[in-house]
Amino acid sequence: MSKNIILCGVGGQGTILASRLIATAAMDRNIPIKTAETIGMAQRGGSVFSHLRLGEGTNSPLIGKGEVDLIIGFEPGETVRQLPFLKKGGAVVVSSRPVMPVSAMIGQSSYDADAMIEYLKAHVERLTIVDADKAAEELGSAKVLNVVLLGAALRSGELGLSEEDLENAVREKVPEKFLELNKKALSWSK
């Protein structure tokens, strides 16, 4: 098994924790894993991404264009930005909720998030759109969007891990008091 995965979003959305959960699950299964992440200035509301490579036979921590099996997008526009990395027939899981950049709020740039979703629908066959607002309302928290998306990614079949693997990883990495919430988040998209 080998899988190339990109997680992308805006700094502060929890992409790094999600990437850590996948890595933990892979480690527990003895699947070799490499990741590369954005750390530093871009985390202040900039575009962020993580590259994850599961399985044997890779050397580089970065993935090439057209080589990605799965994109887990925390934000529609950021997902479109990473789309050139997706290979033919690859899967995309995307949160429907846009994060408006400050530059757009003060009228210095424009951002049409609906057009991003339409673009994804037109160009990605295996697309899962996660209604983030609905998930936040039903789960009572917007902070577990990352785990909701992981659940949807699991069900895309391209994560290369089982639900049990991820549940174990959540148990290892998430503080006890948030465990139930995170377990619910993981199965929310069922």
Add this chain to the structure above:
Amino acid sequence: MHKEFLMGNEAIALGALAAGVNLVSGYPGTPSTEVLETIAKRNPGNVYVEWSINEKAGMEVAAGAAYTGARALVTMKQVGLNVASDPLMSLEYIGVKGGMVVLVADDPGPISSQTEQDTRTFGMFSKVPVFDPASVAEAYEMIQEAFDFSEKYGTPVFFRATTRVDHGYEAVEVKDPAEYYVNKPEGFVKDPSRWVIFPRLSVKNHALIEKRNAELKDVLSDYPRNQILKEVEPAGCRKGIATHGVNFMYTLDSLHGRNARVMRVATPFPFPEKLALEFLEGLDEVLCVEELDPVIERALTFICGKYGLKVKIRGKLTGDIPPSGENSMEIVGNALTQFLGETAGNGAQSDGGNVLPQPPALPVRPPVLCAGCPHRASFYAVKAAMRGKKTIYCGDIGCYTLGNAAPLDMCDTCLCMGAGIGIAQGVGHIEPDTKCFAFVGDSTFFASGITETINAFYNQADMTLVVLDNSTTAMTGHQPHPGTGRTVMGQIVEKVSIEKVLRAIGLKVVETVDPLDYTLSVETVKRVADEPGVKAIIFRSPCIAISKPKGHSHVDPDKCIACGKCIRELGCPALILGEDGKKAKIDTSMCTGCTLCEQLCPVKAISGGNKNDTAIPGEDLQKGGRHE
């Protein structure tokens, strides 16, 4: 031995611990910071660790330890090396007794830096040997080898990793603490002929260094990490690829069955010349796949000249590899295709990709000050107080550089740590009618603002120093500094007071104000800026990432007149347009209740916030805000 999933910097730290490091010093800077933090976290108890006031101090502390026979590590980013270069240049002439590794993290891109300088080139300049790891797992092993090498040859060595190794993650087999090498320092032995640098000693040692480095070319040709890959080379191969660091990994993954002789250079200085001759034997052409400077390309070109070899050396200098910026799988894949031809098989192509029509305009997201950041309030107050006046706002290095973005637009210059003070002084000497402001963060003030302030005061400058004191080193993830009253080893110590330092220099006007009190802040700026000479305002309010919000603000839609002032003037990420697309709304998941927008609203439609004066919780600080 056991296996851990580690960040490159964590692997380097554990490698240093395994090598028996006795003392670790450094100054935070992306992408190097986590090395020292990990040492502090995983300290078996016998390692002295400090965040130094700046890289120069860190270098000197490490050198002192190495003089006693201790193993010492000093960590910094590439621009920090410029600050530490004075002691290092001389230290190479003096040498060390215990192993001393200078860890410098280079930042191709640059992703989080001012320059794209290459520490491999600095190695040549300073005559200090350089180790250049290619992966997380290798970095763990290589730093241990670097300590042994340093000790054996009595020289400090550079351990130079780049962002993709520093911030990459991999599962690494690491030693248990019981397996760590234990280094017992002999102690400092007095010997003025060895430890005191005088011209006579310098000229003697210079000759010895040149002789040693010439010999090291042969020694390092046998270092197994300098290698020629035999497995990807067919018989009669005429083309070679020379590469280094993470580019070695990009190259391996981009070959896709194409054949070439591949040489990986792990020690770019002293250059493994004997190995390079073996590599060049029988080749017509070599492509050097490098990031930052063309170090290997120049070395191979030199060797071809020296030995009269007819091999065409290509790379950055011939336009085959981009001269600047970070390399990617695409850049390396495309360069290999240009050099070697298309792939024969149907393997995945890293130079292709999903061919898609042009997408709609993508969101533009330069990094911004966090919602509730006290720097926003400080900048806004100065801007409001100086409206209509001729001003210059000299910025500095830290989160507050982000004050340059619209709508604040409060950073007219930014050069390097501490430079804003000198620049404000210089502008003022030429343009006496300009109100000159220098903004500097608390950590940067300690790192390199104090001497500049004394310079400005002594030389009769006319300027306002604004210290943005958020009680932490925020941008790099909340490291302690002399003003925080804590050390990285967890000691509670006496704080160094910025006010007292400024008063001791001789400044007559030093005012401290909470920037979240808008009216008082504006009044203070107006009053202080009118004083003659060098005067200071300290805006003190803790970083929102290390203090808990007490409440969120919300907009009363019945009162909001949709004037847009809050959104337009503050640029706070928590201020967004409501469902109607006109009235303001506050994203409570981001709002910290700083109340700045409440104070600004002309119709008092915003309320519910609570200015944050919470004491800074000590225990969370090590975790920092950088890992989300």
